[in-house]
Amino acid sequence: MKWKLTVRYLFSVLSIVFIVVFVNMVLLFGILYYQQTKGNDNFSAETGENFTRQFSRYLSIENGQPVISDEGVQALKTFGGWLQLLDQNGQVVNAALSPEDAPTHYSPVELVHIYKYMDDQLTTYYVGQFKDYSYLVGVPDSPDQRLFFMFNSSKFLSYVSKAFVAITIADLIIAGLVGLLFSSIITRPVSYMINRISQLKERNFSIQKMKRQGIFKPVFSNLNSVSETLQAHEEERMKLEKMREEWISNVSHDLKTPLASIQGFAELLREQDVTESERVDYAEVIERKSIYMKELLDDFNLTMRLRNQEMPLHREDTRLESFVRELIIDVLNDPKYCDTAISFSSDAPDLRWSIDRHLMKRAVLNFINNAIIHNDKDIQITVSVSNSGITIEDDGKGIARHDMDQIFNRYYRGTNTENILGTGLGLAISRDIIKAHGGSIILTSEIGMGTKVEIRIEE
Structure with a gap:
């Protein structure tokens, strides 16, 4: 490719030189002829x-x-x-x-x-x-000078033709050498750029540097920037692809278990010797598994919409203190959590956020429920509102350090969550909801010392 570009550039230079020499010779002889025939009246009226x-x-x-x-x-x-x-x-x-x-x-x-x-x-x-x-x-003292010379017209034309050929060849050789020098300088980076673009086409996004960039320095800089951007997109794509495969695998796995239970208990219901009490128990299991499957599919649909930014936010100007207090009251009114020790405090009574109340409630409840179901019954949970945001803190088991980086991944379960029910999407959904509001989550935890979740949204 490099030599092909060099030859084309060199051919262009030589063609231009040949055309220039030819045109100059034609113009020279044309002017001489015109001056000899008609030029005296125009150019030398006073001679x-x-x-x-x-x-x-x-x-x-x-x-x-x-x-x-x-x-x-x-x-x-x-x-x-x-x-x-x-x-x-x-x-x-x-x-x-x-x-x-x-x-x-x-x-x-x-x-x-x-x-x-x-x-x-x-x-x-x-x-x-x-x-x-x-x-x-x-x-x-005339300013005109008279010169006399004799020449043979045939020899003169022969001499002129030879001179034209010699001048043309000399100019082409000089232009060829100069053109070869400059073409090698110019076509080297052009050839490199073509190769880089071909590499990008082949999904080779590695960053490369050329020593002599010359006038193409901005081009090489942009190519490297494109490589970095494509590399980031490729990594994101691979990450999403891996996540999608994990989602499909985990959802399929999570659906198989309740489906197997539903199928098994449905078959038992067809038995003739099933008592009424057993029939009621089997129906309750089928109902519970169906509700779990519905929740799983709803969570899966929600997290997909949040991930793809297809979930519209219906924002309302909300006073955060009353919003969180009502949420805590709802939790304590739930019979499942009526014995849980949850305290609430606030030192920012006038703090207001523009939020989607339904989604934000879902996010905060996920963190509270996560603290309740993954700890012992004597857990102490403190929810507070300050000027910096919402803080949910417990004195429970804590989260292992190697689990901290993955705790918000979909379907990820920590080392202390065996035999815990749930879809595995709760914290991922909470994270996506906070992110959709333009906020962030700060998670700190230590084994045996509890966990602290801080929700921040920049208004």
């Missing part, structure tokens, strides 16, 4: 050659002799030159502004010499034709 060619308009024939008009004399003054008219024998027949020491006769050789090389006073000469006469225009 001696152009002035001389156009000067014939100031000449006329009067009485058989060439005459210079006044406009022509003025044009000569403006241009800074002088003029001599020659007949066919090279004799000067008329002049304007010419120096006193100017020749009055020119041989063909002299004309050729002064036209090509100027004279001793560095006067540049230009030659024009007017009917049967010739005329010389002399310009002292």
Whole structure:
């Protein structure tokens, strides 16, 4: 992949160089051609050659002799030159502004010499034709320079073509070397990014660092951030997948036991020799197991909805002290818990929370019930309300340290919960309810010293 990118980049560079060289050569020859054919009128309107060619308009024939008009004399003054008219024998027949020491006769050789090389006073000469006469225009210290060279057109074209090929090859070689250098620098990180994306596609979320990141440093940083995010999502997905499998396994296991009891006692009810007393006992077992299954399925449905944030909260502004006091009274009015020692205290009578009263009651009751059913009958439970929240504390058996991290996991049962009835979802549901309210739970416990649960919600 890396060499493929390098070759493509290098080919692009060489193509650009070739196009630039070709266009430049075409433009150069086009400008030269245009200047030679039409450019004199546009680019050199004030040159001696152009002035001389156009000067014939100031000449006329009067009485058989060439005459210079006044406009022509003025044009000569403006241009800074002088003029001599020659007949066919090279004799000067008329002049304007010419120096006193100017020749009055020119041989063909002299004309050729002064036209090509100027004279001793560095006067540049230009030659024009007017009917049967010739005329010389002399310009002292002219800014124009005349260069003469001879060339063979076929050889010149051959030389130009060879020069074009040589320049193109040289430019391509230089561009190739430079392009190879820069392409290797640029394509290395690009190739690395492509490989990283392929690794992400293959679910390889490991963090990798490249030594020379250059201008792609933000890209590599973002790729690593994406890797970290995907890694976190993958871990969460695996955790949820494991949890789902555990849920299914535990629910299936928990349902099998009551279903087996229901099936067994239902079969006993069909027996003919069953007494009325036994029939009532069997019916009570079936009813109790059915209620347990209903509670299990309700808890399972609730925890799933809370986990997936599909449980809408019907919040009400609630004074926490009266809310918790009423909840404790309900617990003490339950015949099962009427002998339990539960005390209540509050030092925040005005503390108010915006909560879903039904769900929050379920969460707090789960903690109280958990403290009651997992401890001895002489347990002392204290529920208090303070400005920091709700605290539920007991002096019971406590929770082992290795159970603390998993106590809120669904279906997890601690080492001191053997033979305890329940769905195994109570504390997980409480945790999810508090979390749905934007709160947190602080759990502290020590074996033989009791357990303390603190519920905090930031308003």
